[in-house]
Amino acid sequence: MDWRWVEVNGLVTLATDFGESDWFVGVMKGVMLRFNPDIRLVDLSHRIAPHSIASAAYFLTQAYPYFPSGTVHLAVVDPGVGSGRRAAVVETAHHVLVGPDNGMLWPVTQAMGGGRWFSLENPEWLAGSASSTFHGRDVFAPAAARLASGESVESAGPEMADPVRFEWPRPQRKPEGWHGEVLYIDRFGNCLTNLSRALLDSEDPDFFAAPRRVEVQFGDHLIQGISPFYQAADPAMPMVVWGSGGALEIALYEGNAAAALGIHLGTSVRLRSRLVSE
Amino acid sequence: MDWRWVEVNGLVTLATDFGESDWFVGVMKGVMLRFNPDIRLVDLSHRIAPHSIASAAYFLTQAYPYFPSGTVHLAVVDPGVGSGRRAAVVETAHHVLVGPDNGMLWPVTQAMGGGRWFSLENPEWLAGSASSTFHGRDVFAPAAARLASGESVESAGPEMADPVRFEWPRPQRKPEGWHGEVLYIDRFGNCLTNLSRALLDSEDPDFFAAPRRVEVQFGDHLIQGISPFYQAADPAMPMVVWGSGGALEIALYEGNAAAALGIHLGTSVRLRSRLVSE
Amino acid sequence: MDWRWVEVNGLVTLATDFGESDWFVGVMKGVMLRFNPDIRLVDLSHRIAPHSIASAAYFLTQAYPYFPSGTVHLAVVDPGVGSGRRAAVVETAHHVLVGPDNGMLWPVTQAMGGGRWFSLENPEWLAGSASSTFHGRDVFAPAAARLASGESVESAGPEMADPVRFEWPRPQRKPEGWHGEVLYIDRFGNCLTNLSRALLDSEDPDFFAAPRRVEVQFGDHLIQGISPFYQAADPAMPMVVWGSGGALEIALYEGNAAAALGIHLGTSVRLRSRLVSE
Numbered sequence: 001m002d003w004r005w006v007e008v009n010g011l012v013t014l015a016t017d018f019g020e021s022d023w024f025v026g027v028m029k030g031v032m033l034r035f036n037p038d039i040r041l042v043d044l045s046h047r048i049a050p051h052s053i054a055s056a057a058y059f060l061t062q063a064y065p066y067f068p069s070g071t072v073h074l075a076v077v078d079p080g081v082g083s084g085r086r087a088a089v090v091e092t093a094h095h096v097l098v099g100p101d102n103g104m105l106w107p108v109t110q111a112m113g114g115g116r117w118f119s120l121e122n123p124e125w126l127a128g129s130a131s132s133t134f135h136g137r138d139v140f141a142p143a144a145a146r147l148a149s150g151e152s153v154e155s156a157g158p159e160m161a162d163p164v165r166f167e168w169p170r171p172q173r174k175p176e177g178w179h180g181e182v183l184y185i186d187r188f189g190n191c192l193t194n195l196s197r198a199l200l201d202s203e204d205p206d207f208f209a210a211p212r213r214v215e216v217q218f219g220d221h222l223i224q225g226i227s228p229f230y231q232a233a234d235p236a237m238p239m240v241v242w243g244s245g246g247a248l249e250i251a252l253y254e255g256n257a258a259a260a261l262g263i264h265l266g267t268s269v270r271l272r273s274r275l276v277s278e
Numbered sequence: 279m280d281w282r283w284v285e286v287n288g289l290v291t292l293a294t295d296f297g298e299s300d301w302f303v304g305v306m307k308g309v310m311l312r313f314n315p316d317i318r319l320v321d322l323s324h325r326i327a328p329h330s331i332a333s334a335a336y337f338l339t340q341a342y343p344y345f346p347s348g349t350v351h352l353a354v355v356d357p358g359v360g361s362g363r364r365a366a367v368v369e370t371a372h373h374v375l376v377g378p379d380n381g382m383l384w385p386v387t388q389a390m391g392g393g394r395w396f397s398l399e400n401p402e403w404l405a406g407s408a409s410s411t412f413h414g415r416d417v418f419a420p421a422a423a424r425l426a427s428g429e430s431v432e433s434a435g436p437e438m439a440d441p442v443r444f445e446w447p448r449p450q451r452k453p454e455g456w457h458g459e460v461l462y463i464d465r466f467g468n469c470l471t472n473l474s475r476a477l478l479d480s481e482d483p484d485f486f487a488a489p490r491r492v493e494v495q496f497g498d499h500l501i502q503g504i505s506p507f508y509q510a511a512d513p514a515m516p517m518v519v520w521g522s523g524g525a526l527e528i529a530l531y532e533g534n535a536a537a538a539l540g541i542h543l544g545t546s547v548r549l550r551s552r553l554v555s556e
Numbered sequence: 557m558d559w560r561w562v563e564v565n566g567l568v569t570l571a572t573d574f575g576e577s578d579w580f581v582g583v584m585k586g587v588m589l590r591f592n593p594d595i596r597l598v599d600l601s602h603r604i605a606p607h608s609i610a611s612a613a614y615f616l617t618q619a620y621p622y623f624p625s626g627t628v629h630l631a632v633v634d635p636g637v638g639s640g641r642r643a644a645v646v647e648t649a650h651h652v653l654v655g656p657d658n659g660m661l662w663p664v665t666q667a668m669g670g671g672r673w674f675s676l677e678n679p680e681w682l683a684g685s686a687s688s689t690f691h692g693r694d695v696f697a698p699a700a701a702r703l704a705s706g707e708s709v710e711s712a713g714p715e716m717a718d719p720v721r722f723e724w725p726r727p728q729r730k731p732e733g734w735h736g737e738v739l740y741i742d743r744f745g746n747c748l749t750n751l752s753r754a755l756l757d758s759e760d761p762d763f764f765a766a767p768r769r770v771e772v773q774f775g776d777h778l779i780q781g782i783s784p785f786y787q788a789a790d791p792a793m794p795m796v797v798w799g800s801g802g803a804l805e806i807a808l809y810e811g812n813a814a815a816a817l818g819i820h821l822g823t824s825v826r827l828r829s830r831l832v833s834e
Binding site: 019020021022023025026027029030031033034037041043050081082083133134137138 | 599
Binding site: 009010011013020042043044045046047048049059062064065066068071186187188228229241242243244 | 328
């Protein structure tokens with residue numbers, strides 16, 4: 001048996017944009033359970049924004065780190081199915097990831113300390129009838145089942161030197177503060193930015209030092225201060241909070257901030273900190 | 279080890295208003311499985327009406343009683359997250375409940391014969407990084423995992439003498455019959471009332487005795503008789519049935535009764551029983 | 557113990573049109589786990605088109621064959637609940653099916669080689685309180701739990717000689733080609749027809765022989781050729797592909813073909829193959 005970093009625990013998480021009204025998710029579950037009925041399946045979501053590699057990448061960075069060591073993660077948001085894109089298996093320090101090599105697995109792999117990438121192309125791992133339209137069933141689910149059953153990542157195929165990368169723009173330090181942008185809009189309409197508490201604490205530790213006052217600007221809006229939690233503000237007023245993942249977030253307590261304020265992916269958000277005159 | 283009423287069975291049910299498009303549910307699952315990979319998770323729903331304590335309370339009363347003794351139930355509909363509301367652990371005769379102390383756990387606890395309430399505040403049970411916006415991850419999921427793994431309810435924190443109560447209005451007996459109201463509208467638009475067969479049988483046993491005829495009135499509508507099942511009536515006509523949970527229900531066989539008839543939570547419903555002249 | 561074909565594996569799949577916002581699915585899970593906490597539940601979908609026996613039947617034919625031998629499949633799309641329709645248990649060569657006898661189980665049973673049908677009417681198998689409106693809880697879930705725990709199909713009730721059949725129209729061979737129709741529209745708006753690659757290969761093996769050119773006609777549209785995969789065509793142009801289940805499928809790469817092209821269940825689709833003049 002090959003040397004392996006990760007000892008699998010029999011859990012396989014599923015994250016797709018397949019929706020729940022058709023049989024696509026059920027078929028993947030059947031394929032995995034037929035290979036190994038002892039696999040334990042954990043649905044994360046099947047409602048990732050359709051065909052959105054950026055949304056999928058963000059979703060995975062938020063979810064995977066909470067799972068126990070040895071979990072296999074199966075993720076399929078695959079606008080390029082049937083084209084030349086490769087299929088990937090990634091081994092990080094504690095987890096194994098399976099999905100299309102289209103960038104969606106890149107950020108979470110980096111966030112977990114990097115990993116070894118393999119091109120999933122072992123013909124014995126692929127389902128008998130090659131299908132050009134449903135790799136979830138014919139390529140990814142069989143591989144996840146084998147990996148969760150203890151087969152080695154090296155058996156999936158050759159190591160990949162050049163996986164597709166996906167990177168969000170980094171916030172920029174400007175004289176008057178930080179310039180960032182919106183990376184994800186959740187189903188409540190909350191707008192998550194690339195401005196994170198951890199980044200500011202490490203790169204700009206005096207930014208929040210008293211007696212400074214913080215302002216957030218986007219579009220025509222200027223918000224004073226960062227609320228400690230969602231309920232703190234006037235329900236009808238936009239507010240800015242540190243979200244549960246550490247990102248600066250624009251929210252409306254009783255409404256959809258993105259829809260009400262005209263915010264979309266990529267909307268520019270500026271964070272300023274000014275000395276309060278005494 | 280503390281004395282306990284309930285011997286847990288390793289099952290944890292999940293009921294939230296988090297929706298399925300974001301990572302919130304997946305993160306809670308990861309937190310629980312990382313604490314104990316043998317926990318068996320059962321999704322009840324993640325589409326409870328957002329921020330509706332009344333809908334959540336109704337949902338739980340309908341679902342929990344069917345689960346086996348020893349099940350831990352994790353429920354999060356939490357409009358007050360980050361405010362001063364407490365977190366609760368409840369031990370009933372057969373189950374353990376975990377969720378915000380905002381009233382949503384009260385009716386099902388009463389329906390299951392009452393329980394002991396504890397304030398979930400043991401600092402060792404809370405996730406390391408205190409978050410003000412995601413108690414599902416940092417407070418409730420860790421507690422559910424510990425409880426489902428056999429830790430005692432007493433370890434969660436001190437007993438609570440004054441949990442937040444939530445009670446629906448009781449139907450009123452009037453000279454001409456019973457006055458009730460709509461408590462829940464399901465996704466088909468069926469309108470469930472607080473008029474239950476069990477209540478009438480115990481408090482008004484002659485109400486349905488022949489040769490009486492029953493009428494149901496709401497808004498401008500007057501319905502004659504109670505149908506034995508949904509398909510019994512003209513598909514386009516509103517009808518009244520005894521629903522599967524025992525509640526009097528207003529329905530349209532091929533339509534959405536709430537939308538078509540202008541019914542909402544709290545709409546008054548009157549039930550009369552008249553002697554048929556012979 | 558009775559002689560049985562299938563040795564069950566403890567898995568029960570669930571497929572319904574109950575949606576996820578109410579407690580109906582959770583209650584069925586509770587009923588099964590209370591009977592046997594070791595049952596392993598697998599959600600396929602709870603968003604089958606409401607009350608659509610045709611959609612349910614199609615869904616099951618696509619999903620069930622991928623599951624391991626010994627799986628019990630619980631399916632409830634039941635517009636006739638409370639009427640006289642029977643409840644069915646079917647044993648195929650490898651699986652056990654439980655659901656209403658309304659035709660929805662017929663096509664998948666035939667596709668898996670036929671089966672023995674039983675009328676689910678053993679009073680010991682039904683929940684104590686007979687309900688006229690929720691057979692999922694009172695009839696089907698208890699039966700699925702017993703079957704997945706090893707009770708025999710014969711114990712469910714007497715064998716049924718005349719289960720309700722449901723059959724899609726077969727494609728017709730005409731002088732100029734094949735006439736078929738749309739059987740299912742998935743959530744992306746892709747339109748799946750009864751024209752399958754397997755049918756043409758077996759009944760009309762020269763149909764695709766070079767130097768022939770294939771055309772597909774529906775409504776006012778005429779499509780030249782069959783694309784190898786979804787991404788092959790101009791994103792704004794309708795295309796025809798062999799779908800992952802082997803059916804001829806009408807799709808728009810970046811859109812909803814059914815909505816954009818006015819296609820619905822039953823829309824006629826014609827497939828022609830013409831000699832290319834050289």
